[in-house]
Amino acid sequence: MKLKYYVIAALAVSGSSYAQTCSVNQPASQDDGQFIDRQDGTILDIDTNLLWAKCSLGETYTVETNLCSGVPTSYSTFQDALVATTDTTLTTxxxxxxxxxxxxxxxGSIVDYRCTQPAINLSFFPTTINAPYWTNTPDNNGINSNHDGLIIDFTEAQEVTTNSSGMTLIRLVKELN
Known part of the structure; x- marks a missing residue:
């Protein structure tokens, strides 16, 4: 219960205290037209042929508004993240x-290196918060001393070794055939 209040407080702070900052002097991380909002809760990346969840896992997508709402779920361990993504009710x-x-x-292909807080294109992923997101890549080299899997923090677009936010989120993906 305490974690739930912490997550809600962190979301309120991340959304209201920080404004995304983007540099126009930096080259674009993605091409114009690379992302297509399919208006069904998914974003298609035509360069990689990957279909991304518009919302972080735990948020709810509403078709009528094409928006995400609610609080994303935080997964404290790599194993928790792996287990969560075996649940077909969460991965549909x-x-x-x-x-x-x-x-x-x-x-890393959806990180917008021109921007920080968060380092992502908010036109397509509007509710992304300043927090790390899990990957399925195991940390075999001991890069992340506190994690068994690699993570990218969308606050500053970095693979991180520690997690100061107390949250680690999930954004799902699927390859199109």
């Missing part, structure tokens, strides 16, 4: 089944 978006944790390269 609209009528699309088979979503999963992205690997480190896939998640």
């Amino acid at each position: 978006i609209g009528s699309q089944a088979g979503f999963r944790l992205p690997n480190i390269k896939e998640l």
Whole structure:
């Protein structure tokens, strides 16, 4: 229960205290037109042929407004994240089944390195908060001393070794055939 209040407080702070900052002098991380909002809770990346969940896991997508609402679920361990993504009720978006944790390269492909707080295109992923997101890539080299899996923190677009936010979230992905 205490964690739930912490997450809600952190979301309130992350949304209201920080404003996304983007540099126009930096080259674009993605091409114009690379992302397509399918208006079904998914975002298609035409360069990688990956279908992304518009919402973080735990949020609810509303078709009528094409928006995400609610509080994303935080997964404190790599194992918790892996287990969560085996639940088909969590990994089905609209009528699309088979979503999963992205690997480190896939998640890195949606990072917008021109921006911080959060380092992502908010036109397509509008409720992304300043927090780390899990990947399915195991940490075999001991990079993240506190984690068994690699994570990317969307606050500053970094693979991180510690998690000061107390939250680690999930954004699901699926390869299109």
